Structures are given as structure tokens and as C-alpha cells.
Amino acid sequence: MRILLFTWMVFLSCAYAGAQERPAGERMAENGAVYYLHTVRAGETLYSISKRYQASLEEVRRVNPSASEGIRPGDLLKIPAGPERAAGTVSPQAGEARIILHKVQRKETLYFISRKYGVTIDDILSYNPGLSQLKRGETIRIPQWGSAPMPGAKPHDQGEKGTHWVQPGETLYSISRRYGVAVTALLEENPQARELKSGMRLTIPGRSSGDSADVSHTPAHEEYITHTIQPGETLYSLSKRYGVSAERLVELNPSLDRSFRSGNEIRVPRMGTAPAVPAREESDRVAHVVAPGETLFSISGKYGIGMGELVAANPVLESRPPRTGDTLLIRLPENPLPAETDAETLSRSADCMVKKSYHNTPEVRVALLLPLFIDANRYLNAGFLSGKNEEEDHGEESTGTVSHNEKYISFQGNSENFLHFYEGALLAVDSLRQMGIRIKLDVFDTEQKPSRVRTLVSSGDLANADVIIGPVFPNEQKEISDFAREKKIVVVSPLSASDEVTRNNPWFFQINPPREHVAEKTVEYIAATYPHANLVVLQTGNSSAGAEKEAELLRKEITRRGSGESTAHVRVVDYRKEGFTALKAAMAGDRKNIIVLTSDSEAEVSVAVSNMKMLAREFDVTLIGNNRFPQFDSINPENFHAGRLEFLTPYWPDTRQQVTRSFISRFRSFFKGDPNQFSMQGYDAVFFFAKAVVDFGSDFRQCIPSASAGLVQGNYRFDPRPAEGAVNDGLIVVHYTSDFQVIRKN
Numbered sequence: 001m002r003i004l005l006f007t008w009m010v011f012l013s014c015a016y017a018g019a020q021e022r023p024a025g026e027r028m029a030e031n032g033a034v035y036y037l038h039t040v041r042a043g044e045t046l047y048s049i050s051k052r053y054q055a056s057l058e059e060v061r062r063v064n065p066s067a068s069e070g071i072r073p074g075d076l077l078k079i080p081a082g083p084e085r086a087a088g089t090v091s092p093q094a095g096e097a098r099i100i101l102h103k104v105q106r107k108e109t110l111y112f113i114s115r116k117y118g119v120t121i122d123d124i125l126s127y128n129p130g131l132s133q134l135k136r137g138e139t140i141r142i143p144q145w146g147s148a149p150m151p152g153a154k155p156h157d158q159g160e161k162g163t164h165w166v167q168p169g170e171t172l173y174s175i176s177r178r179y180g181v182a183v184t185a186l187l188e189e190n191p192q193a194r195e196l197k198s199g200m201r202l203t204i205p206g207r208s209s210g211d212s213a214d215v216s217h218t219p220a221h222e223e224y225i226t227h228t229i230q231p232g233e234t235l236y237s238l239s240k241r242y243g244v245s246a247e248r249l250v251e252l253n254p255s256l257d258r259s260f261r262s263g264n265e266i267r268v269p270r271m272g273t274a275p276a277v278p279a280r281e282e283s284d285r286v287a288h289v290v291a292p293g294e295t296l297f298s299i300s301g302k303y304g305i306g307m308g309e310l311v312a313a314n315p316v317l318e319s320r321p322p323r324t325g326d327t328l329l330i331r332l333p334e335n336p337l338p339a340e341t342d343a344e345t346l347s348r349s350a351d352c353m354v355k356k357s358y359h360n361t362p363e364v365r366v367a368l369l370l371p372l373f374i375d376a377n378r379y380l381n382a383g384f385l386s387g388k389n390e391e392e393d394h395g396e397e398s399t400g401t402v403s404h405n406e407k408y409i410s411f412q413g414n415s416e417n418f419l420h421f422y423e424g425a426l427l428a429v430d431s432l433r434q435m436g437i438r439i440k441l442d443v444f445d446t447e448q449k450p451s452r453v454r455t456l457v458s459s460g461d462l463a464n465a466d467v468i469i470g471p472v473f474p475n476e477q478k479e480i481s482d483f484a485r486e487k488k489i490v491v492v493s494p495l496s497a498s499d500e501v502t503r504n505n506p507w508f509f510q511i512n513p514p515r516e517h518v519a520e521k522t523v524e525y526i527a528a529t530y531p532h533a534n535l536v537v538l539q540t541g542n543s544s545a546g547a548e549k550e551a552e553l554l555r556k557e558i559t560r561r562g563s564g565e566s567t568a569h570v571r572v573v574d575y576r577k578e579g580f581t582a583l584k585a586a587m588a589g590d591r592k593n594i595i596v597l598t599s600d601s602e603a604e605v606s607v608a609v610s611n612m613k614m615l616a617r618e619f620d621v622t623l624i625g626n627n628r629f630p631q632f633d634s635i636n637p638e639n640f641h642a643g644r645l646e647f648l649t650p651y652w653p654d655t656r657q658q659v660t661r662s663f664i665s666r667f668r669s670f671f672k673g674d675p676n677q678f679s680m681q682g683y684d685a686v687f688f689f690a691k692a693v694v695d696f697g698s699d700f701r702q703c704i705p706s707a708s709a710g711l712v713q714g715n716y717r718f719d720p721r722p723a724e725g726a727v728n729d730g731l732i733v734v735h736y737t738s739d740f741q742v743i744r745k746n
Contacts, residue, residue: 033080033081034080034081035063035078035079035080035081036053036078036079036080036081037076037077037078037079037099037101037141038053038076038077038078038079039075039076039077040071040072040075040076040077041376041412041413044071044380044410045071046060046061046067046071048380048410049077049079050079052379052380053079053080053081055079055080059080060077060079060080063078063079063080064077064078076101076139099141099142099143099144100117100141100142100143100144101139101140101141101142102117102139102140102141102142103137103138103139104134104135104136104137104138104139104140105136106136108134109134110124110125110134110250111247111250111254113140113142114247117142117144118178119142119143119144120245120246120247121235121245121246121247121250123142123143124140124141124142124143125235125246128140128141161189161203161204161205161206162179162203162204162206163201163202163203163204164178164179164201164202164204165200165201165202166196166197166200166201166202172186172187172193172196175202175204179204181204181205185205186202186204186205188205189202189203189204189205190202190203223269224252224267224268224269225267225268226265226266226267226268227242227265227266227267227268228263228264228265228313229261229263229264229265229266235249235250235256238268242268242269244268244269248269249266249268252266252267252268252269253266253267263313263314286303286330286332287327287328287329287330288303288327288328288329288330289326289327289328290322290323290324290326290327290328291324299322299328299330303330303332304723305330305331305332305723310328310330313328313329313330313331314328314329352696352702352703352705352706353695353706354695354706354707354708355694355695357436358435358436358437358694359436361436361437361438361694362438362694363438363439363440364432364437364438364439364440364466364467364690364693364694365439365440365442365464365465365466365467366439366440366441366442366465366466366467366468366469366686366689366690367442367444367461367462367465367467367468367469367470368422368425368441368442368443368444368469368470368686369444369446369453369456369468369469369470369471369472369476369480370418370421370422370443370444370445370446370470370471370472371413371415371418371445371446371447371448371471371472371473372415372418372419372422372443372445372447373411373412373413373415373445373447373448374445375447376412376415376447377410377411377412377415380410380411380412381409381410413448417676417678418472418678420675420676420678420679420682421494421495421678421679421681421682422443422682423667423670423671423675423679423682424667424675424678424679424680424681424682424683424684424686424712425441425469425682425683425685425686426441426670427663427666427667427670427683428682428683428684428685428686428687428690429441429686429690430666431683431687432686432687432690432691437690437691437694439690441686442461442465444456444461444470446470446471446472446476448472448473448476449476450475450476450478450479452476453471453476453479453480454479457479457480457483462480462483462487462489463487465489466489466490466690466693466698467489467490467491467492467689467690467692467693467698468480468484468489468490468491468492469491469492469494469685469686469689470492470493470494472493472494472495472496473496474496474498474500474501477491477493477496477500477501477508478500478501481501481504481505481508484505484507484508485505485506485507488507488698488699489507489698490507490508490509490689490698490699490700490701491505491507491508491509492508492509492510492511492685492689493508493509493510493511493512494511494512494681494682494685495511495512495678495681496510496512497512497513497514497515498514499513499514499517499725499727501725502724502725502726502727503724503725504724504725505724505725506701506721506723506724506725507701507725508725508726509689509704509718509725509726509728510725510726510727510728511650511651511681511684511685511714511716511728512650512651512728513650513727513728513729513731514727517727517729518626518627518648518649518650518731519598519626521648521729521731522624522626522647522648523550523553523554523557524557525648525733526554526557526594526596526624527554527557527558527560527561528561530592530594530622531558531561532591532592533591533592533593533594534569534586534587534588534591534592534593534594535551535554535569535570535571535594535596536570536571536572536573536583536586536587536593536594536595536596537550537551537554537570537571537572537573537596537598538572538573538575538583538595538596538597538598538599538608539572539573539574539575539576540575540576540597540599540601540604540605540607540608541576541599541601541604542576544572544574546598546599547572547574547598548572550596550598551570551571551572554570554596555570558570569588571586573586575607575608576604580611580614580615583595583611583615584615584618587615587618587619587621588619589618589619591620592620592621592622593619593620593621593622594622594624595621595622595623595624595643596624597609597623597624597625598626600626600628602632602634602635603634605625605629605632605635606632606634606635609623609635609639609640609643610639612639612640612642612643613638613639613642615642615643616642616643616644616738621643621644622643622644622645622646623640623643623644623645623646624645624646624647625645625646625647626647626648626649627647627648627649627652627734629645629647637736638740640736641736641737641738641739641740642738643736644735644736644737644738645735645736646733646734646735646736646745647733647734648731648732648733648734649731649732649734650714650715650728650730650731650732651677651680651681651684651713651714651715651732652713652732652734652744653677653680653712653713654713654743654744656743656744659710659711659712660712660713663675663680663683663712667679677713680712680713680714681713681714683712684709684711684712684713684714684716687709687710687711688707688709688711688714688716691707691709692704692707692709695707701726704718704719704726705717705718705719714728714730715730715731715732716728716730717729717730732744732746733745733746
């Protein structure tokens with residue numbers, strides 16, 4: 001199976017669009033030697049890494065003593081960079097950084113670290129992708145350029161001139177603060193700095209005795225606007241939006257260095273290119289008192305605003321849903337969406353008709369953006385591709401050729417799963433063509449890098465797509481959000497459960513709903529299906545907050561549904577302290593018992609379900625969990641069957657369906673192996689949305705409730721929402737029966 005996957009990888013290396021050069025590795029200097037920094041990926045070995053960097057295995061082991069005991073994905077290794085020497089003998093070129101590793105100490109902040117090393121917050125963020133909150137003990141990368149000061153360095157002495165290489169994200173103001181000189185003095189020495197660029201060399205004038213090194217005061221001429229942080233925004237994105245450095249924003253708003261919460265208001269310098277934020281009149285704001293049964297969705301729909309806007313105006317909603325009696329601030333939009341009348345609904349339904357024939361329909365153009373790591377995979381398997389292989393156990397080269405055994409094939413990170421996704425997409429294309437639909441599939445390798453997506457967007461290669469499926473990760477989706485809105489192209493998030501982009505962009509569709517959404521729907525399912533049951537919420541961890549919150553949500557949902565006369569009873573049992581005896585005592589012999597277990601810990605779940613057989617002998621029991629339970633290898637599935645486990649999930653293959661059985665058979669025939677959930681998700685996503693384009697046109701958003709397609713493992717149900725994207729609400733109820741079957745209940 002892996003051999004065939006790799007065959008497709010080789011094919012893609014020649015055929016996919018959007019390939020780019022792999023960037024050089026980051027470097028650091030230590031004790032007079034230069035090293036590359038390498039983050040270990042899944043499937044890599046010390047030998048393969050040493051070959052990649054053309055270093056000896058013994059040298060790699062010597063400089064990484066702990067690696068001799070084994071390496072794991074995520075480990076950071078130092079790889080000797082040859083005879084090159086560090087500072088004092090080698091001067092980095094403009095724009096080339098050497099890397100210092102910094103271990104975060106207690107109470108350190110980004111601002112503190114940036115001051116310590118003489119770099120900007122932007123630099124730290126750009127060299128540590130995904131860094132959102134500092135954690136004590138973690139190691140982060142600190143870039144140092146040719147003239148960047150080392151830890152503890154001070155501004156140059158009075159009267160002495162210095163040299164500074166402009167770093168990405170720096171401004172004249174931040175440089176003037178760093179060296180304690182005025183902006184006007186910088187411009188006098190460097191007239192070209194009026195158009196400041198990264199890599200530019202500046203002469204830093206010496207300070208006279210009358211100059212003050214403290215320039216932290218606010219310039220009298222600087223004007224400010226107020227910005228309310230929106231969901232999905234980051235310190236880095238705001239700095240780019242307003243054309244100021246992240247460092248300057250923190251200086252004006254010190255609280256940003258501790259937290260970055262949507263709904264908070266901050267000061268932003270009004271630059272020439274900064275987007276003006278018009279002040280809202282008080283008449284544009286109304287107070288809304290939450291009525292019983294109202295939700296974020298219903299309230300936002302009532303006023304024609306997005307759910308993200310509602311949360312931004314009422315930060316309390318970030319941590320909990322609206323409660324009856326809450327007074328919410330509603331900022332009315334300038335052009336609110338009119339409520340849809342019954343006549344308009346009927347008209348829309350009439351227009352959204354699925355085609356009966358697909359002959360002579362326009363060609364559908366689908367862009368597929370996946371982190372396939374084609375270049376890295378090809379490099380990892382150079383020996384396999386050449387027909388030769390090398391022994392990795394002792395680092396000795398084999399003298400002969402070996403057969404193409406799958407044990408010699410390695411994959412970069414989790415790219416094997418995304419190759420599965422691609423194979424499922426190929427089967428979807430084949431199915432669509434058999435229906436008479438003409439489809440063009442363009443595949444782009446993102447390598448899990450926002451910069452790749454950014455380059456792809458600017459290249460114009462996506463402009464003619466009817467639908468874009470991917471990227472996979474949220475940080476890459478942010479790069480394509482504005483493009484999708486501008487070009488009016490639907491973008492489908494096929495795997496991520498983050499709705500950070502979806503909730504703010506009406507052109508985004510999210511297949512995998514957020515965990516909070518699934519949890520909310522699970523509460524609704526329990527209240528609707530078991531209104532008269534004995535409900536027991538298990539507390540398995542140290543804190544009772546999660547279990548108590550779940551119990552309260554169940555009580556409120558049962559009451560909201562008008563079940564005031566219901567005999568349902570909700571209680572919490574601390575299983576960690578009281579154990580099986582307390583759980584058994586909480587059971588009712590005269591009604592059904594629903595045991596709700598919200599933990600994600602395999603150890604906690606394993607202990608809690610270990611006695612399900614014994615409990616089920618005396619009582620009518622059903623266990624409510626989540627879709628991660630079947631992935632826990634340490635738990636005997638018999639316990640799930642004994643407890644008649646149920647959980648809600650956005651996808652689950654039901655082999656009783658003909659479409660699922662047919663897909664598995666075709667996959668085995670095409671690729672000589674079994675599909676996994678990524679294969680099925682690739683098929684479902686491409687088949688469903690490509691067919692929607694043919695049925696309803698490229699802007700199929702209003703017609704998506706009428707879309708129909710035979711899906712292999714999904715149950716797509718999208719409802720367009722005002723001013724934001726659509727999240728899949730088609731959750732499947734999976735049920736483990738007592739006679740050892742696993743079935744789809746709904």
C-alpha cells in the first residue's frame with residue numbers, strides 16, 4: 001500500500017502546480033561552530049537526517065548526546081554545518097540570520113525577550129510559527145542579524161556612530177527607540193531610510209550628552225484610532241494591517257503582551273495607509289435581552305450580523321453561550337440583511353433544482369491545496385527511487401540493490417494521510433466523469449507553510465477556480481480568506497475543526513465542526529432522545545468544573561424544550577474519588593440510565609468504562625461519549641458494547657450503505673490497499689462540492705441545503721448564515737450495540 005502511495009507522490013512531483021524552492025535551514029552559532037537546526041519529522045532517523053545534511057552520523061550523535069537513546073518527532077537537533085565558523089570569522093550577510101535558542105523563564109513576555117535580544121516582536125513571531133502564548137520551559141528561536149546585539153548588549157556610546165541592518169517588521173520609530181536617537185537624526189544620516197526596507201544598512205548617529213535615551217513618550221503629533229480586536233485576528237496580522245510594528249502596538253497597549261482577546265479595544269497609530277475606523281453613533285447600538293431558547297445563531301440572524309461580531313461586542317460570550325436574561329450589546333450593521341419572506345424562500349427553493357442530466361455542462365475547476373511535502377518525501381526516499389537503498393541500522397551503505405520493500409519508504413510528517421486524501425479525490429473525479437461531468441483538478445503542495453499559500457494567491461493560479469478545497473490548517477486558511485472574499489470563490493475547509501476563519505467569511509465552508517459545536521449538539525441529542533432518563537455525568541478528573549457545567553447544560557436544555565414536567569434527573573458522580581460503588585448507587589432500576597462521560601483522557605475513560613459489563617447486568621445503561629473513544633487502544637471494545645456507547649461525529653463509514661461498499665471496492669482495485677478516513681474525506685469533499693458547482697453554479701451558497709450527493713462517510717448539512725461561513729451540522733449518531741455491532745443510529 002505504501003509503495004503505491006509513494007508512486008502517486010512521485011507522479012505529483014512532476015505534475016502538481018505551485019511547487020517552490022525549499023528554503024535553506026536555519027542556523028545557529030555555538031562555541032565557535034555553526035550548526036543547522038533541524039526539527040525531527042515522523043519517519044526520520046538519525047542516519048537519514050545526517051545524509052540529508054551531508055554530515056557524518058558520528059558527528060550528529062556527538063553534538064546531540066540524547067539522540068543516541070532515540071529521537072521523536074518534534075525533537076530539535078543541531079547538525080554540524082561543516083568547517084564554517086561563527087561570529088568573529090564569518091559575518092552574516094544582510095537578511096541572513098543566525099539563530100539563538102532561548103528557554104522561556106517564568107513571567108517572561110514577548111516584549112521582555114525582544115528587548116533582551118534587541119529584536120522586534122515581529123521577528124520572534126516570524127521565526128516561531130504558531131507561537132501564541134509563551135510557556136515556561138519551552139525553547140524558542142531568536143534571530144540575530146549582522147549587527148543585532150547579543151543578550152545584555154547596550155546602545156552604542158555617546159558620540160560614536162554605529163551600523164544597523166534593518167530587520168523585517170522594523171520601523172524608523174522602533175529603531176530610534178532601540179538606539180536612543182531621534183527619528184530626524186536617523187533621516188539626516190540615512191536619507192534613503194524614508195523608504196525603509198528589510199536588509200537596508202543604516203548609520204546610527206551618536207547621541208550627544210543632551211539627548212535622552214528614554215524616548216518612550218508618545219510623540220505629540222501622533223494621532224490614534226480605536227480598534228476592537230475581532231475573532232481570528234492576531235498581533236502580527238494587526239501590525240501588518242495598520243502598517244506598524246507589533247512592538248509599537250505593545251508599547252501603546254501593554255496588556256497585549258499578556259493576552260490578546262477578541263472584544264478588547266486597543267489604540268493604534270493613525271498612519272497614512274491605516275484603514276479608518278468610523279466612530280459608531282449610539283443610535284447604531286441597541287440592547288437585547290436574551291429570551292428563553294435564543295442562541296448565538298438566532299440572535300445574530302435576527303439583527304443581520306455575524307456571530308463573530310456579536311461575540312466581539314460581548315466578550316462574555318467567548319467562554320459560554322448566551323443565557324436567558326443576559327443583556328447583549330448589538331452593533332447594528334449599516335446595511336442589515338433583510339429577513340427572508342416565505343415567498344422568497346419558495347422562490348429560492350424553486351431555483352435550487354438538482355440537474356437530471358450533466359451532458360454539455362461547463363467544466364468544473366477544482367483547486368486542491370494539501371501539505372504533500374513532495375520534495376521532502378522525494379529526498380527521504382532517494383534510495384528507493386534510484387532502485388538502491390541503504391542500511392539505516394548502522395549507517396553503512398549497502399553494496400547491492402534491494403527490492404522495493406515498503407519498509408524502506410518514509411513519509412514526511414503526516415503527509416501519508418494527505419496522500420490518502422488525494423487518492424480519494426481522484427476516485428471522486430472518476431465518479432463525476434462517469435456521470436458526464438467534466439472536471440479539472442489542480443493540486444498544489446502547501447507544505448504546511450502560510451508563505452506557500454500567500455505566494456500561490458499572489459501568483460493568480462487560483463483565480464479561475466470554481467471551488468478551492470483546502471488548505472488544511474487554520475494558519476494557512478487565513479492567508480486565503482481575503483482572496484476568497486474578493487474573488488467570490490468558495491473555499492472548503494476539509495479537516496480542521498477551527499472555525500476562526502469560517503465564522504468571519506461567508507465564502508468559507510467547514511466540513512469538520514468545532515468540538516464545542518459537537519458538544520452542544522450532544523447535549524441537545526441527549527435532552528431530545530432521553531427526556532425521562534436518569535442522567536448521570538461522570539467526573540473523572542481533578543476538577544469538577546467540566547462535569548458540573550455539563551450537568552447544568554443538560555438541565556437547561558431539558559427545561560428549554562418544554563420538559564418542565566419531565567421526570568428526568570441529572571446528577572454528578574465523582575468517579576475519581578468515589579469509584580464504581582457511587583456510580584452503581586446513582587443508577588435507577590425503573591428507568592433508562594444515561595451515563596455522560598466528557599473526558600478526553602484515555603486513562604480516565606479506560607478506568608470509567610472498565611466495569612460496564614457488571615453495571616449492564618443489573619441496569620439499562622447507555623454510555624454517551626465522543627468520537628475519540630474508539631481511538632483509545634488500551635480499552636477493550638467489549639466495554640463499549642456492554643455500555644452501548646453512543647457518540648456524535650461528523651463522519652463515519654457505514655458499510656451497510658452501497659456507496660460505501662462500492663468506494664472500498666474501487667479503492668482496493670485502484671490502489672491495491674484499504675482506504676482510511678482521509679481517503680473517504682477526500683472523496684466526499686471533492687464529489688459533494690464539485691457536483692454543487694455543476695448543479696447550482698459557482699456561487700451555490702444559498703442552494704447548498706438542496707445539494708445532494710452519495711457520500712461515503714459524511715452527512716453534510718450546511719445552512720448559510722448571515723455574514724459568515726457555513727459549518728457542517730450533519731452529525732451522525734454512532735451506536736455500539738450489545739450484540740457487538742457498530743451501527744449508524746440516525
